[in-house]
Amino acid sequence: MSSLSGAPSTSLTTAQAVARSIEALILDAALAPGDKLPSERQLMARLGVSRAMVREALKSLQGQGVIETRHGQGSFVCDTLAKPEDNEPLMQLFLGHNRTLYDVYEVREQLEGQAAALAAERGSEQDFYWITKAFNAMKDEKDPQRLAERDHAFHQAIVEASHNGVLVHILSSLKGLVQHSVAASVYNLSHRDAFKPQMDKHHQQIWQAITRRQPVKAQRAARAHVRYVAQSLRDIEVQEQSIIRASELL
Known part of the structure; x- marks a missing residue:
């Protein structure tokens, strides 16, 4: 899995830049559907941002349906396309x-x-x-x-x-x-x-x-x-x- 790197872009808010960095990993397929995102602490260290900014970015991505957060487990990439169930x-x-x-x-x-x-x-x-x-x-x-x-x-x-x-x-x-x-x-x-x-x-x-x-x-x-x-x-x-x-x- 590829790692996040580089400081957030100054043309965006910090939280938006963090969200864009995570989106880039998904689009690049470094994070596939079902993959677990780096922890909040890891995101903070790699991007040099505060926990509040990381949480705001994750909340935004969750609201878009890009990721889902599971209590006690972390955040995971959602399927971006509907997947037919076997019983359909x-x-x-x-x-x-x-x-x-x-x-x-x-x-x-x-x-x-x-x-x-x-x-x-x-x-x-x-x-x-x-x-x-x-x-x-x-x-x-x-x-x-x-x-x-x-x-x-x-x-x-x-x-x-x-x-x-x-x-x-x-x-x-x-x-x-x-x-x-x-x-x-x-x-x-x-x-x-x-x-x-x-x-x-x-x-x-x-x-x-x-x-x-x-x-x-x-x-x-x-x-x-x-x-x-x-x-x-x-x-x-x-x-x-x-x-x-x-x-x-x-």
Whole structure:
């Protein structure tokens, strides 16, 4: 996570400048939805302002719906886009039809390809640490549920390393659908020798291209991975007349 730095701008009130500094972290994706903000004491020390100014800034951001304060826990970034709940009729419609699964893959191919390219360009060494940690966590994992969670964590770490706030927040709003698509790929493909090696190879290619700062290769690898998964599921569905649907994994 990036740190706040620099004195507040003199063109704004102190509280407004503190609020703008926090907003900049959110827009830069250094603070993602659900992340905890630095403590009041940390904000005071980093910005050289009083506790009263920090509290006024946090109150303003809370009033805008940008952050929420939880008693005894601190302040956290809110989701800036509405996130459909799994029990909503529209979400149930999405999860009940296989064609929607492929719609999700089409969106993921474009957005995650761009995220991988940006991560290779903009990612910090700390970002690369988390991407590498997530990549290594997938290795040799046999339990489908844990593998799905770690697979999603790998892709999420890449998105956050893009430092494109709009991209981060759009994918955050699609988190439920993305998680279901990852789970579907894992439950249908990861146990099959015909598909698992290629999926592992794709993950390694994505990881290497990003950490070696090769944006074109990173984008190509990320998009190829999502396309491969989608086509593999289509092939299985044709041959076996069915696949394990995301809704069946809940």
